[in-house]
Amino acid sequence: MPGTVLPPFPDDVPTVPLVVVDYALMKAGDAAEIDGLWKAATELGFWYLKNHGADEEVDAMFEMGAETMALSLEEKMLFEQGDSGVSFGYKYAGSSAVDQHGTPDACEFINVARDDALAWPTPARRTYPATVNARMESAVRPFTLKSIEIAYVCFGIFDQKLGLPDGTLARLHPLDEHSGSESRCIKVPGNLPYSADKATLGSHTDFGSLSFLHNRLGGLQVFPPGVEEWKYVKPLPGHAICNIGDALTVFSGGILRSNVHRVVDSICRPPPKAQAAYERWSLVHFTRPGQSIMMQPLEQSPMVAESVAKAPGGKYNTGVNAGAWFARRIQYQRLANRKGPESWMASRGTEHKEIY
Numbered sequence: 001m002p003g004t005v006l007p008p009f010p011d012d013v014p015t016v017p018l019v020v021v022d023y024a025l026m027k028a029g030d031a032a033e034i035d036g037l038w039k040a041a042t043e044l045g046f047w048y049l050k051n052h053g054a055d056e057e058v059d060a061m062f063e064m065g066a067e068t069m070a071l072s073l074e075e076k077m078l079f080e081q082g083d084s085g086v087s088f089g090y091k092y093a094g095s096s097a098v099d100q101h102g103t104p105d106a107c108e109f110i111n112v113a114r115d116d117a118l119a120w121p122t123p124a125r126r127t128y129p130a131t132v133n134a135r136m137e138s139a140v141r142p143f144t145l146k147s148i149e150i151a152y153v154c155f156g157i158f159d160q161k162l163g164l165p166d167g168t169l170a171r172l173h174p175l176d177e178h179s180g181s182e183s184r185c186i187k188v189p190g191n192l193p194y195s196a197d198k199a200t201l202g203s204h205t206d207f208g209s210l211s212f213l214h215n216r217l218g219g220l221q222v223f224p225p226g227v228e229e230w231k232y233v234k235p236l237p238g239h240a241i242c243n244i245g246d247a248l249t250v251f252s253g254g255i256l257r258s259n260v261h262r263v264v265d266s267i268c269r270p271p272p273k274a275q276a277a278y279e280r281w282s283l284v285h286f287t288r289p290g291q292s293i294m295m296q297p298l299e300q301s302p303m304v305a306e307s308v309a310k311a312p313g314g315k316y317n318t319g320v321n322a323g324a325w326f327a328r329r330i331q332y333q334r335l336a337n338r339k340g341p342e343s344w345m346a347s348r349g350t351e352h353k354e355i356y
Ligand SMILES: O=C(O)CCC(=O)C(=O)O
Pocket: 184, 186, 201, 206, 213, 215, 219, 220, 261, 262, 263, 281, 282, 283, 284
């Protein structure tokens, strides 16, 4: 549960050192921080973000998540997201595949749409359990707004670095058009039964543009380019983890990197060692494009056009809008829609390589 004192992350497991970006400095235009962000976003696609000013909102969201997960399964199932390619609402553990074999996942989520947080108390996309409603004003909306602000600051920097007119990326993420943007609280039980090669959240790239992640316990791993091995991302107190999702990779013609990552289970590949006995909680806000926005490179930038020209033909021209891209990925992850390994393949995004 949030608030529990956790054993430290072990120092003898392979970790990836992430660039630390100071949000306050970056927002104020500090050149070194901006360069650090650009390096991280283009090389690994993951970085730590400190001084983001969202600690209170994060704590309140973890409380909302704990209260929601404590409801009976029956009650939570009244708000389940379903199998039609929509992710808002509750997701029960075991509803999605973590690999091509159809191995079920082990985590439950509550996903609250940005559109509902902004329109509250009027429902925009769906309704939620009373535990979410009770904290919509005090937790969900403030956390959502903070996350949006952080995403827009990063987008402004990416516009400049990519040679795009100011405001280009923000305009692809308008607040007045429905989108897949959402806040997610995730719970994974402690002491999961041993399984030789299983992730609790399978290897994936994120669907949207920017993810703003908060976790307390190890378990998150990335597959860094050139290393060809899974490495843990060590949670650091007071530091969020940010990462690039598929939409920014597509918009930038591959310049911004949406890296493959997963969450591993607590015993075989632990939230390691002594941490394995504990429930694992994490919280993410996913900023995703407006649903009508085409998933295609912004070739008005010469830099993007050059990158696209070097990529295999059509690699970044998906031919679909963000709404369809998102629905396809969600839908084919659901085990109820599984026909075979081809369903797993149909759930993939810009993954650089298939890793199981
Ligand atoms: O829980 C984590 O640390 C990562 C979660 C994640 O990758 C996701 O929800 O997309």
